Amino acid sequence: MNDLPESFKKQGRWKYQYIFAPNLKNADSIQISTNQPSVEQIIGMNPDLCFTMDKSTVELLEGSGIPVIYLSWVDDNDVKDLMTLLGEVYNKEEQASEYLTYFDNTIHQISTIAETIPDNERKKILYLSYKSMSVPHKIADWWITKAGGISVSNVSRPTESLETDPEQINQWNPDVIIVSSESDITGILDDIQFSEITAVKNKAIYNGPFGAHIWANRGIELPLMVMWTAKTVYPDKFKEIDLESEISDFYEKFFGYKITKDQINEILSGKAKI
Incomplete structure (x- = not known):
């Protein structure tokens, strides 16, 4: 539902995000100047679920009644575990299994x-x-x-x-x-x-x-x-x-x-x- 953060876009390096997912170009950037998410904007978007890699954002969104999943990955097993999780969330278990x-x-x-x-x-x-x-x-x-x-x-x-x-x-x-x-x-x-x-x-x-x-x-x-x-x-x-x-x-x-x-x-x- 959202574009890349402005701090990412300024780098000019994320070309293939837009090639692989061209719908991003028409979406809103929900990051404010302090690099925090705009909770008000997210509430207005009425998402079924949010993903974040920032723990403070979990508290921010949960406190506003927004369903959120915290993605934490450090090593290779984390990457594989998260692929399994995403397969379940998107009802794409077979594709997740193929990736694993x-x-x-x-x-x-x-x-x-x-x-x-x-x-x-x-x-x-x-x-x-x-x-x-x-x-x-x-x-x-x-x-x-x-x-x-x-x-x-x-x-x-x-x-x-x-x-x-x-x-x-x-x-x-x-x-x-x-x-x-x-x-x-x-x-x-x-x-x-x-x-x-x-x-x-x-x-x-x-x-x-x-x-x-x-x-x-x-x-x-x-x-x-x-x-x-x-x-x-x-x-x-x-x-x-x-x-x-x-x-x-x-x-x-x-x-x-x-x-x-x-x-x-x-x-x-x-x-x-x-």
């Missing part, structure tokens, strides 16, 4: 190959937001490991996001750095504090794909992120996997959208702009 089967089969396929990589050939990988100097989501440890890498940020943390600094990143000395913004690549390469890091010396810094969402973050495209990481970091080990074909099949099956080759390339570049 796809999820498990894809991860098994990649992991089986990844397990053959000797320990001394495994790459140390860092998923980094240079702008915030953080590892944005804990789930990066999971997809890096499943792709055959060693996540340097796989340490105990009190929060979902892990704050870091140049000194710590130098100590980790990753072989590969993955970011979610092209400007982060420039920032890292131009920052003298990172000049001795192996990934920087070898220019092994990659902008992750961006489709309906940032693949590296929590979302339905996580299996594709594992596949992309494996092929990017270990091209020889995963050369038999046709990533473009897998992407095409994925979006047609789970989004009902027949994607073009140019769109696949745009998603893989992570540079799509509205």
Whole structure:
């Protein structure tokens, strides 16, 4: 019923939200200037149900008599549990089950190959937001490991996001750095504090794909992120996997959208702009 929040639209990066769900363009944005939802506006829309990932919003909406479900996801099992929940909510249990089967089969396929990589050939990988100097989501440890890498940020943390600094990143000395913004690549390469890091010396810094969402973050495209990481970091080990074909099949099956080759390339570049 609602468009993306204004704070998202200002980024200009959510092009494929509108391609996959063009109805969003004619919907209202229900976020006010403080990034809080407009409860008055939501009440006027008379929704059967609201979804939110913000706990304070749950109290806000429930206090106004609006049915609400809180979506909490940190690791891969959360993503799968939520797909089951959404299947029940939308009466699409069969499609949810098909996705779960796809999820498990894809991860098994990649992991089986990844397990053959000797320990001394495994790459140390860092998923980094240079702008915030953080590892944005804990789930990066999971997809890096499943792709055959060693996540340097796989340490105990009190929060979902892990704050870091140049000194710590130098100590980790990753072989590969993955970011979610092209400007982060420039920032890292131009920052003298990172000049001795192996990934920087070898220019092994990659902008992750961006489709309906940032693949590296929590979302339905996580299996594709594992596949992309494996092929990017270990091209020889995963050369038999046709990533473009897998992407095409994925979006047609789970989004009902027949994607073009140019769109696949745009998603893989992570540079799509509205």
